[in-house]
Amino acid sequence: MAFRSQLKIRFGDIDRAGIVYYPRFMHYFHVALEEFFASELGIEYHKVVEKHRIGLPTVHLESDFSRPFSYGDKIEVEVRVLKIGQSSITFGYRVFKEGETDPRIVGHNVTVCLNMDSFIKMDIPDWLRQLLERNYVATK
């Protein structure tokens, strides 16, 4: 089964409509991605940035939201490697309410490998490619 990060909807995540403010989900995606790196790839994301000097800025994002989340909901954010290109990596995200089998949010972000010192696009280094491939989930 794909990796899932357990999170909780917080008091301050709610907007004036009483549901989660949608930009917060993009933050949750990133939090789950950080957990995915630590737990599945075996390297802390901050080391990717600070030691290896590699950034992964998002160049495309796309998400569908079928049902809202409320304060106090416990959620699971699934992270998968959907595609590995020359320099781009596509991460897939699905957000489940705890106990439910259908995701309420399905999305993916395309990120690009960036040399953090020159801010120039770079090929995915071999060590990272190997880690990603090992965690690649073919089926959608």
Place this chain on the structure above:
Amino acid sequence: MAFRSQLKIRFGDIDRAGIVYYPRFMHYFHVALEEFFASELGIEYHKVVEKHRIGLPTVHLESDFSRPFSYGDKIEVEVRVLKIGQSSITFGYRVFKEGETDPRIVGHNVTVCLNMDSFIKMDIPDWLRQLLERNYVATK
């Protein structure tokens, strides 16, 4: 020309890579949308929510990011009505760095009209439809 909201990249909007944390752009989109309602539709967004009891949750979002933004950048977030359905409204967003002619971010969000008391989808009310149509920009 389409409506643009002038914003500034703030000290706290930056992530560990030294560029704007991408979820912040989704927040900027919403801030610009609120300004669009007040300035172009002639109704404060909080009145739509609180007086008319209409919510506009995002059901689909999609954005492309071609170049990053840095702290101190002055930006313009353009808001356009791209599509008006039975109950859905698609807002288009483009983010420009002040003085540049090519947008660095191009995206759109599909929102759905929701009765805020029942949380059930509703048709766009006529008064809102008329305001939106008056600001509809046909060309992409």
Place this chain on the structure above:
Amino acid sequence: MAFRSQLKIRFGDIDRAGIVYYPRFMHYFHVALEEFFASELGIEYHKVVEKHRIGLPTVHLESDFSRPFSYGDKIEVEVRVLKIGQSSITFGYRVFKEGETDPRIVGHNVTVCLNMDSFIKMDIPDWLRQLLERNYVATK
């Protein structure tokens, strides 16, 4: 020992100076408070708000920061009940870097019990007072 909530400094919590943006700590305090309610008082904070219709807005906050935190740091946010008044509750917070014995942040927030429907100050209800007293830590 007092309750501690384990948290991680996230990629987007960092400001342009490369350290945690200080408003984020006020958010961490609240996250830790929510965990404190669930874990120590035995009631989810969202039930306090939604079922019991009690709010606890902050009327005074005060914090000292002796050393900054960086991306990737694992932190522990300690929560204690410092004072229980007629309608006010003072929560004490201390933030430790994992493995350190001296806190890097020491603060407290005074909150006031509010009837969420009338938005009028109310006495702390007995059931909540009892839960708080059971978790009261006399020494500072």
Place this chain on the structure above:
Amino acid sequence: MAFRSQLKIRFGDIDRAGIVYYPRFMHYFHVALEEFFASELGIEYHKVVEKHRIGLPTVHLESDFSRPFSYGDKIEVEVRVLKIGQSSITFGYRVFKEGETDPRIVGHNVTVCLNMDSFIKMDIPDWLRQLLERNYVATK
């Protein structure tokens, strides 16, 4: 009259209790501080950080909140220089609802001048001290 920054309470600034999530005010303080630097001191804050390599982390903060703010409120955040030490600067903040004469929030933050490369405390440089003194408001 002291400098004031005009801001609006945004849709996503609201918490589950329907009022502004208090950590947001710490963010507003910083936004107003950035405006204060640009408008009153005549130097963009990002240049202080990026060109002069000076950081101003908060080492102490303290605020009183007398009345909450709601979505759609227009606010004015007043910024004053309350104290100039050897290496510390105390900024005073007051938050008014537009049209009101009594502030709803009164606070101050003590910040310390930091060399951004060594992360070591430094004396306030003369050029900054002169700018601050010119904007010092003696009365509280």
